Amino acid sequence: MIDGWLLDVHSDHAGQQMLAWLIDIDGVAHRCSVPWHPTLHVHGSARDLEQLLYWLQQPEIQQRFSIGGMRQKKARLALDTYEIHQVLEIDVLLHHRLKGLAQHIEARGNFHRFSLFSVDAHVAQRFLHEHDCVLFQYVRWDGEHLHSLQMMSENGENFPPFHIIRLSADFKHPKGFISHDDEPMRLEFESIQQEGFAPSPSFTMSREIHRSECESARSFLVKFQSIMNELDPDIVLTQGGDRHLFPALLSMAKQTNAPLHLGRTSDSLSVSKAAQTVHSYGQTLHRPASYLLQGRLHLDLNNSFIVREGGIVGLFELARHSRQSAQEISRLSPGSVISAIQMRVALDDGVLVPWKKNRPEDTKTALELLHADRGGLYLDSQPGLHGPVIELDFASLFPSIIASRNISPETLNCACCQPPRTGDSSGFVPLHPEVAEQEFRHRQLAEHLGSGLFPQTQSKALQVPGLNTHTCARTQGFLGRVVAPLIERRRQLKQLRRRPGDPYDLRQNALKWLLVTCFGYTGYRNARFGRIEAHEAICAWARDILLTTIELAHQSGWDVLHAIVDCVWLSDRLGRTAPEQHAAALEFAEQVSQIVGIPLEFEDIYTFIAFLPSRMHGAGSLTKYWGLGQNGFKIRGIEMRQHSSPPWIRNLQQTALTILAKESEINDRNIPSTRAQWDVLSWYRSEIHRLKKGELNLSEAILTRRVTKPLTDYRVKNLTYAALERARRRGYLVLPGTKIRYVVIDILASVSYDRVVLSEEIETSESSLGQPCIQHYRSLALRAIWAILAPFGWTETSIQSAGLQRSLLEFNPEFV
Amino acid sequence: MGRSVLPWRTRIEAELHALGPFRRALPVDEQMLLDVLLNDVRTRRAAGGMLPAHDPWNPLLLSMMLGLSQRIHKLELRLERLEGEAADD
Incomplete structure (x- = not known):
């Protein structure tokens, strides 16, 4: 019998059983082999199922797909129906044969006679669900089964005392293009105590090995392996392990024929999932190959959006909620994690998870489509500088709408309810999951809800605005039951947060991304529990809530300067002092929260805030602003927030804002003085002077662009094409989805690849590669400084000619 | 699934862009007046989006008329103030 914390669960190499890894109180790892196999469910007519059963009983088919037992069973197939259907349950003895069998059955049914379920739910998730265990929980292994000894901690406790090491490397060619044949020259194992984890008993001193101290590459690897075995970490953190370090080690191991087992099993290091290029939200992204370890977790900090946003504690928080392996979800998007949580809730509900979604959009007239197919509301900003300004934000607006308005695929336009003709807000569902559950129990008892066969007017059924x-009103929606616990958990973590970036803050930030993607997944065509009407209803409620907030703000003596979907910027109309405004804003937020049933929170009070005009027409542009709040500047949409901008441009804007924020330069109207604006102009000119004199380093001028397609697909020979062409000529292939970094040296060069130099060349070259192109960088600098001075009324022409130019269209004449 | 209808801002920007040839043929002073009317539409995009219609010109014209009314109202207030000052003198 072994007691310990559950580190990871995965299928064994042969796919015949599950391996559960337990870390005991002394930090010793235990491998528990659990005989387990997944099952597949098939629904079809009784006759078709009988024929299928007969077919699958053929010895050749059973052997080919490793079919174990088969049985007829009754199960719920959809969220919106409680009917129980007959399904064929098939045991698949080898885990990796599951999908092949599903494809075979689908083809056998001519792609329409059978509906398949439980095909791609992750095996670890299904295993944990069947054993009623959660990762990182204290469990007992009795030789046959896992038993949880501790309820899933929801009170913000530390994660278990896992032994964490950071593995870093210095390469033979540390600069320039990355090559898998590049040998690591030094490897360092640093034992670390991660904040948010209990202290590990295995904490050790750091170790390092040098290639120069080893006779051969093979002995270097053997030494590396022995240190790995000696330290025996539970979690290995790398920065670029998937992209650089592990491929290089693997290449070395192949060349020298040295054994390399970085996991706790005898399996050699290998690629777990090949590299791929994906398209997401209009972006082309490259995912490097994954190197997963057995028995310990390999987390590549450079290859994980979740770790970047929520740290390791955020990742573990999500792994616990989704019941999936932390090292697997670290390489997934938050959307995949929310999808996994939805599957988990469906499993809890006893609903089979469909393999392929088959729900078309409801029929609509063109006018209905025009009304329904709209997003959130953006109130056009009033361009210019304003101060003081208060920002209020709805906490998790879209997920809260899902929970409080009971929006879910199965609750929309239900057959059992009709909303009352008069607008009535009494049907809002409380956000707390337990209170919401009670509310629905109460509704069941208090109301005579009828049989559900004919629609009845229900006072708590909610009409979607517009x-x-x-x-x-009768059934609590599936999506609400997915998001409400996450909203509540995030609220608790936010209360426990002591400072930005502490473990509680990181964990709540990871949950934030889950909640953000949950809304998007309702409209995603491949989402198993998505429905476009749910997406439309959420947007309709969001618009209505924001309009209600704007109306109430006007009634309470505020001007609404700008509003973006879930936040409003308010300026006082009643001449209240700053403390009075703060108190009034809190009171107003409380009032709105009560009315709409979703918390409206105080975000910040800005000494001044600038909303940028459009460069094209001068009207307000969307999500481009900068403002000096209580904790420094909040900046959105301008160059210094864009990853593509060179460091020089970011510094230009940063320094300009610092000049404007000088206390001595803020006048009695709470806005930077004219002298401060002139100081910004002087700063800009001095930097242009530096550029012209050739004093700007190439490293300060590096532009970053994401490559969206292969070089051969480019039709316009733009700067990115030039950089790709230059890389190709130097024998380096830049894959779509990755980034390319370059400096423009001569924008007018007749040969495209002479227009730029690559950052890798700058790192390695010992001779001069030229100077940043004055023409190109001067125009970038002008745009950047315009974003700072335009709210004061400056134009590109006036910035260049150092004077103010009056025009009929000036939007903020008070600063002229 | 996904968005089927173009966002309102994109639709009206396309409508305003389509006025390009008309604008080119106007005298310069009238071009500036037209630009003011077009910006009246742009500053009321959020309100226009709340009135989805097959024909975008209804909310477009309403926005222009509101802009004109706003400028007339400002002039009325100014006139009233000037008349008041003149009467005081």
């Missing part, structure tokens, strides 16, 4: 859609 659409011919309502939500059910």
